[in-house]
Amino acid sequence: MYTHANKLRIAVIPMLAALLLAGCSGPRKASPAVSQAFESVIPKPASAVPAGGIFELTSDAQIITDEANKAAAEYLAERLRPATGFALPVVVGDGSESVHAIVYTTSSDASLGNEGYELSVADKGVRISAAAPAGAFYGGQTLRQLLPAAIESGSVQTQPWEMATGTIRDLPQLAWRGSMLDVARHFFTIDEVKRYVDYLAYYKMNVLHLHLSDDQGWRIEIKSWPKLTEVGGKSEVGGGEGGFYTQEAYADLVAYAQRQHVMIIPEIDLPGHINAALASYPELYCIGKKPEIYTGTEVGFSTLCRKKDLTFKFVDDVVNELAALTPGPYIHLGGDEAAATPKDDYIAFVSKFHEIAKKHGKIMIGWEEIAQAAIDSNDVAQHWHSAEYASMAAAKGAQVIMSPSTRVYVDMQYDSTSKFGLHWAAYIEVDESYNWDPFTQVPGLDRSKILGVETPLWSETITNLDEAEYLLFPRLAGVAEIGWTPSDLRSWDNYKIRLAAHGPRMTAMGIDYYRSSRVPW
Numbered sequence: 001m002y003t004h005a006n007k008l009r010i011a012v013i014p015m016l017a018a019l020l021l022a023g024c025s026g027p028r029k030a031s032p033a034v035s036q037a038f039e040s041v042i043p044k045p046a047s048a049v050p051a052g053g054i055f056e057l058t059s060d061a062q063i064i065t066d067e068a069n070k071a072a073a074e075y076l077a078e079r080l081r082p083a084t085g086f087a088l089p090v091v092v093g094d095g096s097e098s099v100h101a102i103v104y105t106t107s108s109d110a111s112l113g114n115e116g117y118e119l120s121v122a123d124k125g126v127r128i129s130a131a132a133p134a135g136a137f138y139g140g141q142t143l144r145q146l147l148p149a150a151i152e153s154g155s156v157q158t159q160p161w162e163m164a165t166g167t168i169r170d171l172p173q174l175a176w177r178g179s180m181l182d183v184a185r186h187f188f189t190i191d192e193v194k195r196y197v198d199y200l201a202y203y204k205m206n207v208l209h210l211h212l213s214d215d216q217g218w219r220i221e222i223k224s225w226p227k228l229t230e231v232g233g234k235s236e237v238g239g240g241e242g243g244f245y246t247q248e249a250y251a252d253l254v255a256y257a258q259r260q261h262v263m264i265i266p267e268i269d270l271p272g273h274i275n276a277a278l279a280s281y282p283e284l285y286c287i288g289k290k291p292e293i294y295t296g297t298e299v300g301f302s303t304l305c306r307k308k309d310l311t312f313k314f315v316d317d318v319v320n321e322l323a324a325l326t327p328g329p330y331i332h333l334g335g336d337e338a339a340a341t342p343k344d345d346y347i348a349f350v351s352k353f354h355e356i357a358k359k360h361g362k363i364m365i366g367w368e369e370i371a372q373a374a375i376d377s378n379d380v381a382q383h384w385h386s387a388e389y390a391s392m393a394a395a396k397g398a399q400v401i402m403s404p405s406t407r408v409y410v411d412m413q414y415d416s417t418s419k420f421g422l423h424w425a426a427y428i429e430v431d432e433s434y435n436w437d438p439f440t441q442v443p444g445l446d447r448s449k450i451l452g453v454e455t456p457l458w459s460e461t462i463t464n465l466d467e468a469e470y471l472l473f474p475r476l477a478g479v480a481e482i483g484w485t486p487s488d489l490r491s492w493d494n495y496k497i498r499l500a501a502h503g504p505r506m507t508a509m510g511i512d513y514y515r516s517s518r519v520p521w
């Protein structure tokens, strides 16, 4: 009898057979692990649509690029070669006929901006397209995260290098996504700082602010004032030997960072936090604690002397040499915790620093206290503590960098058991450093005035990069996401799962991160 059920069977059986046959010869399906990588990108992309299949990077793969994206292609090849052991030649061409390749092309889509990219993974190959070199670079950084965690290993790993197919279209919400490293309280070598740059760039951060001077040490060679490093470069918190960067080593670091689209912001902390310079040149001193080498952790006891002309020659010479080492438009001149500087002097100093920065072609950045002075739209204030100063700076027209100490001071301990760190601002668990919005953190702050976010790592309690990593990871990844991903696309419940999936990536990079109990590792 020709029943309805039979009719169905007649139609369905050949369909199933056809599907099975296609399954044998056609595209393979993404396994849960491969799909998870696609879903776990940090910072979360603006849009990521999986297509359900697999692309496998094989030993015959080439990286094909147009001229404009050659640097990004070469950087990616260098990142993928150690773990895969593949040759991955970078070839200039249009790649339209290619299979098994990663192809870089230039996009005419201006809405991608400088840093946006499109990444499409198909079973036959991968395409990254961007309107500018930084975007192409970020497309490659995302690609690394789509591969298995072992891709970050420094030695050959034998395993299939599979990625889920799909399309990602991505760009950042904020222009300034940074971290500050305090190399003054404890010295960090150039190699350690380069590694720090790698970490920032991995999470698509684009600013490394180096705190190059403080009471305890002066870390950058200034040829016109050699004792700054001969004397001030040889101390640090706790009495260690300190260290400093020659201008040549510093220039090499700047170039290294530029390749990964990270801008280095040099900071000389003025007019307070200046004891190392005063101990090197006592003729700069007039009030405050008598300058001797200092290896403790108190703040607010040293100041430049407003009465001396030599003070302004000193600042001018330092800014002159630093500006020449700085291709970017910014120079940070401190301005925080100047408790030993009389208020009138402080206000006069900030105006003078602004002028000196301008004379050497730079925009001045200062910690939020500079809002007390006559700053304007050519200055940038870095918020760390006082909503009032942040608002005051914005009202005067300055741009504001958000570094709220209760959220993103990653020198704060996670909890009372943390092996490094301070807790004067707060204990900051991983969720607490993630769960805030740069646009609402300071109520009433005009959205257009917010340049971005920056997470400072002060180094009173840490002496080397391994110790720094414990405080930095995993909180750095969350701050990167706050800078990149619009708040309405972010949630802790979703983030913590992606972060857990990143545990093996951090491990493969050799990072001993803090295993917060709030993250389902």
Ligand code: TNX
Binding pocket: 299, 336, 337, 367, 384, 409, 411, 422, 458, 459, 460
């Ligand atoms: C405050 S925040 C400081 C630094 C310290 C830090 C320690 C700011 C602009 N200044 O001098 O190193 O606290 O957390």
